[in-house]
Each structure stands twice: as C-alpha cells, then as structure tokens.
Amino acid sequence: MSNQPELSFRESVDLMFNRAIETMDLPLGLAEQIRSCNSVYQVQFGVKLDNQYEVFTGWRAVHSEHILPVKGGIRYADFANQDEVEALAALMSYKCAIVMIPFGGSKGALKIDPRQYSEKDLEKITRRFAQELAKRDLIHPSLNVPAPDMGTGEREMGWISDTYQSLFPEQANGMGCVTGKPVHLGGIDGRVEATGRGVQFGLREFFRHPEDITRAGLNGTLEGKRIVVQGLGNVGYHAAKFLSEEDGAKITAIIERDGAIRSENGLDIEMVKAHIAEHHGVKGCPSADYTEDGASLLETECDILIPAAMEGVITKDNAARIQAPIIAEAANGPVTYAADEILRKKGTVIIPDAYLNAGGVTVSYFEWVKNLARIRFGYLERRNEERRGQIIVETLEKMLGTTVPPELRAQLTTGSDELALVRSGLDDTMRNAYNKIRDIFNTRDDVVDLRTAAFVCGIERIAKRYESMGI
C-alpha cells in the first residue's frame, strides 16, 4: 500500500464527483461549475465570557446555488476547518439533488468543543455567530437555511431562530430561517429522529431487492442481521433503535469515544444510551464485552457496518480489513476515496452517505414548507380521513354482517397526524431515490457502484437545472 498521505475530505469528495462525471456527457466546463464551492465566508468574532474575551472562528460555505435557498447544518467541533466545511457543503448539494429536495448545498461550522462550555456561554456564542451570519444573508429563509449537525441540536436552532427573528422582525417568513427547531418553536414532529429514520427506510428499501442482497453475499431480510454501529449520537441512536426494535436486526457492537461494547445476542439500545448518559461512555455497560480499542470493532465480522460518527473513519489503512459486506453510511464522508477503491475491489457494497443520510434534510424541507405555509401537516385532512374510515368500517360491517376487529377498526379510523405524514413523506423519498440510484447502477456499465450512481443521479439533476437556467 502506498505511503502517500490521504487526501483531504474535500479532495476525496471531488474525486468521487470526478469518477461520476467520467461516465457522463456534460457540456464543457459545466462539471467544474458544479464541483466548485461558490463561496466560503470565514468569520472571527469575540465573545465576553465572564471576565475574559474569547475569539471563535466559524465558517459558512455555499457550494451550489442552482436552487435557493441553500441548505445544510451547522457543526460545532474542535476539529472543524474550512476544507471540511466545503466538503460537507458539496455533499449537501448532491444529497438534496439525489433525493429531489429543492435546495442548493451549504454547510457551516464553528470551531469549538461545546462540552467545554456552559449552556449560558453556548447561547451567547451561538447568538453572536448567528448575528455574524445573518448580517451577510448566510442565514435567511429564502437564501440560506441552516440546521443541526454534529454538536448542535434543537436548542441551538431555537437560539438561531430567535436571534434572526429579533434582527428581522419584519421578515414574514422569519420562522423558516433555520430548521431542526424545537416543535414548540416552529419545528416539526419527526425531525429529531429523521436522519436515523431515513437510514432505516434506506436499508429497508435495499432489502426489498433480492439481487442487491445477493450481491452483498447475504440473503433474507433485516431480521436477525448483525449490525455494528459507530457512534450513538442522534443519528446512530435512532438508526440502531429503529432497526433493532422494528426490523428485528441485532446491534452486536457499538463503538463510542471511550471504546466499544459487543454482545452477539444484540444490545439493548435504550439501556446503552442510558448508560452513556450516566457514565459518559460505554465502559461498564451491563451484559456486554468492553474493549478500549473501539476502532478495532469496525473490522469485526458482521452483516452491516453503520458508521454514524464522523468523516474519514474508514481509510486506506483499515479498509482491507473491514469484514462487513455492507457499509451503510449514516455519517457524512466516513469512507475516504482511497478506502472506497479498496472496498469496491473487495466487493463490499456501500450504501452512500449522500443518499442514506438524506433523511435529515428531507424532514428539514418539510419543516421549512410548514413554516412558510404557517400550517401544520394534517390539520385540514385528519378528521375527514377519520370520518371516511368510519364510513368504510360501517359499510364493511353492514355488508359482511360481522364486526371489524378492534385493531383494524382503530387503524382505519385514525387520521394521519403530522408525525405519520412526515414519516410517510420520508419513506417515499428514500424509496424513490434508492430505486433511481439502483436503476442507474444496473443500466450503465461504466457506473461502478452505488456511490457513483448516486453522484450521477444528483449531478445530472443539477446540470439540467444549470443548463435550463442558461449558465
């Protein structure tokens, strides 16, 4: 293996992009227009915390503005840097196009370890950062709409929303300046679980296609499949919870910051989560074997490996030792370009990030639409649906001369609330996108894997848009 250092995250994403465009017939120069990051804003700002001033560095990258607003999370991490933000912004452009969510791509980051600050300080820092971005229209309901990412959540989005709306109270659509807000502050039911839920829906769709399962050397359904999850944060937790509780998969190992735990019988996700909350790590978790060398469990035998932590965890150094036949990329960029090449040659099936973790931005889109429309989903139709269900039940009973079983009656006469509709829309999105991707993979000989197919799908849509716009 070469001793060359691995490429940066952005270079890695660009090479994946290049691999896709080699199979396409784009007009000269258009690929460059799509690939390049349109703009990056870097800000340094001081905040007075107690009696001293601290200077923070933040970024907001706008990758592609073929549709406005541009969309993408804001990450709080001590390792944040411009290259990473640009890579993540590019992935957002492709991601939105792949799942047909009408946004361009953006991403932001603040270089900070949020665990080192009190809630009060974090609020002050977040509000100041939000002001800096809003001043330059890098937070704006029709231009640039942030969301949660690693190290941020509903709480931060609530502060950002309030900061923006205090600055621009006359902006009628102010509520739509950011997504992932608490539900009582204009958020939407199902946004917190959305990325993990999307991973579940994506994997379910994969397992609906026997040829795809066979290609990975597996058979059957998700039931009983052994899954290793790296990172039990918001995405990893929800994906692991839903796959184990609803699809009968077994989470045989969880890798966290302080090490990893495993149990061949399957781990109880709620129990592990509670343990982490109390002990700040997985060490000592009951009914599980602990190892300090967490990364080694990426290489353990299992059916599906779900990296749900951060980028660059599967590299040219460990790719050859990965035994999982399927890697389901819940995080953004967990597999580097070099690792991707090694894994493809080995026959590993990778369900790529730009498709599989699109659940977050999909439900963000629903939230943004809800904010602009000023009405919650299901408000108008719910009782009408229930009335129709009631009529069907009564008709069936009259015609058959027997009573409809209570469980069926309850299903037929319960109208869809916001959560049910959000999940339905997300499921539809994940199913349609997977079928489009596999269709490209199956019908084009030079498209070598699902990642390339996903990129081709996204790039084609962005290119069409640019061509029609006349750029």
Ligand code: GLU
């Ligand atoms: N940060 C998430 C992502 O990487 C969500 C972005 C959004 O909802 O805008 O996809």
